[in-house]
Amino acid sequence: MDEKSLKTALKDLAVPRIVYYDEIDSTNEQALNLMASGLEEFTLLVADQQTAGRGRLGRKWVTTPGSSLAFTVVLHPKEEERQVMGFFSFLGGLALCIAIETHCGARPQLKWPNDVLLGGKKTAGILAESSFQGETLAGTALGIGVNLLEGSVPPLEEVMFPATCVAEHCFYLPPREDFLAEVMRYLIQWRPRIMSREFLHEYQARLALTGQRVFLIPPSTEEIDGTLMGVDREGHLVLELDDGEVRAFPVGDVKLRQG
Numbered sequence: 717m718d719e720k721s722l723k724t725a726l727k728d729l730a731v732p733r734i735v736y737y738d739e740i741d742s743t744n745e746q747a748l749n750l751m752a753s754g755l756e757e758f759t760l761l762v763a764d765q766q767t768a769g770r771g772r773l774g775r776k777w778v779t780t781p782g783s784s785l786a787f788t789v790v791l792h793p794k795e796e797e798r799q800v801m802g803f804f805s806f807l808g809g810l811a812l813c814i815a816i817e818t819h820c821g822a823r824p825q826l827k828w829p830n831d832v833l834l835g836g837k838k839t840a841g842i843l844a845e846s847s848f849q850g851e852t853l854a855g856t857a858l859g860i861g862v863n864l865l866e867g868s869v870p871p872l873e874e875v876m877f878p879a880t881c882v883a884e885h886c887f888y889l890p891p892r893e894d895f896l897a898e899v900m901r902y903l904i905q906w907r908p909r910i911m912s913r914e915f916l917h918e919y920q921a922r923l924a925l926t927g928q929r930v931f932l933i934p935p936s937t938e939e940i941d942g943t944l945m946g947v948d949r950e951g952h953l954v955l956e957l958d959d960g961e962v963r964a965f966p967v968g969d970v971k972l973r974q975g
């Protein structure tokens with residue numbers, strides 16, 4: 717993949733600007749910086765390698781040149797969409813799942829909030845970050861990192877959750893730039909429907925661990941045990957606790973409980 721092949725792959729899509737880096741600290745960081753000067757919706761920043769890729773909850777994200785996909789899409793949430801900012805990262809996960817289903821013939825799942833799993837292992841992660849100018853939202857950087865080809869999977873000791881790559885689960889995989897173009901296609905398709913019932917339905921239909929006993933690790937409190945019921949209309953994770961109480965949680969990491 718290079719700038720030319722990327723632009724060719726994306727030529728039929730409504731992507732106003734494509735910024736390609738052979739190497740950069742983080743495409744999210746660049747998007748957030750550039751937003752100050754104004755970037756249109758669906759502006760796309762792509763890197764072959766990131767030297768300071770970041771993940772959720774302050775974690776590091778590794779992008780291996782030649783085999784990973786790391787990109788950021790600029791979005792401008794409307795006033796009424798700002799109540800459900802979590803849906804923007806759901807959008808990235810859903811677009812990625814549909815691209816894998818349609819073009820690779822595999823069955824991915826979404827681990828709340830937005831990890832994409834294949835065969836129960838993580839193959840992609842999403843990080844949505846927003847930039848403000850004073851009180852005004854300048855835009856949202858929807859960052860998507862995919863372990864696409866063999867060689868992109870980080871070693872076991874570097875990950876919180878077992879990892880895999882898309883290639884390991886597919887008979888056929890399009891070239892990296894074509895796969896990225898397909899993800900963009902579904903992202904653009906679903907973007908206007910982000911507040912719809914259908915959108916949440918499509919997300920829930922792919923939700924991993926539904927009906928299973930899990931524990932949730934919130935960032936600052938003790939882990940919580942429960943059965944995973946789904947997500948509510950705000951995108952929060954709904955658990956039925958062991959005492960029967962049903963509660964929604966806005967943030968955290970989910971793990972399967974053994975036994």
Ligand code: BTN
Binds near residue numbers: 743770771840858859
């Ligand atoms: C996670 O699973 O914790 C989220 C990982 C998000 C990684 C992507 S790669 C492109 C963009 N740039 C970054 O620095 N992070 C996101």
